[in-house]
Amino acid sequence: MASRRFDPERRDRIIDAALDVIATQGVAGASHRKIAEHAGVPLGSMTYHFVSMDELLTEAFRRFANSIADRFDQQFGEAADVDGARQAVVDLIHLDLLDSQRDLVLTHELYTLAARKPVFRRITRDWMARSRRALGLHFDPETCRMLDALIEGLFIHAALDIEPHDRAIAVEAVARITTPSEAHLARETKEPNPT
Amino acid sequence: MASRRFDPERRDRIIDAALDVIATQGVAGASHRKIAEHAGVPLGSMTYHFVSMDELLTEAFRRFANSIADRFDQQFGEAADVDGARQAVVDLIHLDLLDSQRDLVLTHELYTLAARKPVFRRITRDWMARSRRALGLHFDPETCRMLDALIEGLFIHAALDIEPHDRAIAVEAVARITTPSEAHLARETKEPNPT
């Protein structure tokens, strides 16, 4: 039997507790003590399991980013065709974020860290890469980049605005961004892609 | 002659210093002491000019948001026609933010606060309203919302990504988002707008 004193779940619980505390109090207000209390572990466990606060934050946000990307993957994996994918995009913006003020807050906390520290920038980069790969199941690479950016912007604006955003606008925006311009089509024709 | 002791510039200098400190250290690392030192004023001046840290942060970010919105207004005021406006959008993303890691950082710090506190959410809301008004000089209201969101997303992704983003993608994305879909056009035709 494994040692009863060795508790591998403890580390996980601390990470989850960290995300909870960050979601409610912000990174600034997330202290070792508050996280420990929320996780139900003694203060000493913090420095035992994580050599520094940065390590804890890194692991926490990596987990967060992956959990969001998982949902992303799932939505687009289920989409049957391009129109299904378009609908999935709109749903992600208008359904997924309604219930989760939490996700909005955590996303911004992560971006704020990423804007300053390379470690966190790598997390966001990997996250964005996963998103684009999921989109790549249904759209060409360039459209993926545009669509990814559009989703980001719609998500942020919908979440930060007071009054709820009209779903129709998201639908139309997705329709437009997934429709190549004439100039683009002309260029593509000049450099045909053999397959 | 006005009193020499009364120094109305001091308040301004403190606000500017606050933005500088936030840009380099983050909201979390911005203390009264650091801001005071950077502004060249004694610690006591902080609580004298601002009743609380929140008031200082509010004023600082209001000033920041307005300064960005001013540039926005200027760019679109100079644009002669729709194509000029499209180019202005791309320039805003690809020129304006290159030199300013500062703006990126401050934007995210503001969004992070806005995600949690209504006071700051109002600031972002007003900012977004100003942006859309500027865009409204050249585009219809719905397109403004989509374009505004797209700018936001492109800005964030371009800034957070490691490798520089291709300007051509922004150009194409703007072209697409400003071109109504066929379904949209059909709907517009059914409800004509008399003017």
Next chain:
DNA sequence: CGGCCATGCGTACGATCGTACACATCGTTG
């Protein structure tokens, strides 16, 4: 079965924080 060592925890220390408050300074007015 008894001692040892890896594992885990309680506590204390130095630093830093926001803020309050007593005091200095100087223009103004009777």
Next chain:
DNA sequence: CAACGATGTGTACGATCGTACGCATGGCCG
């Protein structure tokens, strides 16, 4: 010209922080 009040500042206090460190604990091996 003297005293008062408005304006500005230095300092000290209580709280909170990250982290280090010495001690408790219990599984394992001789």
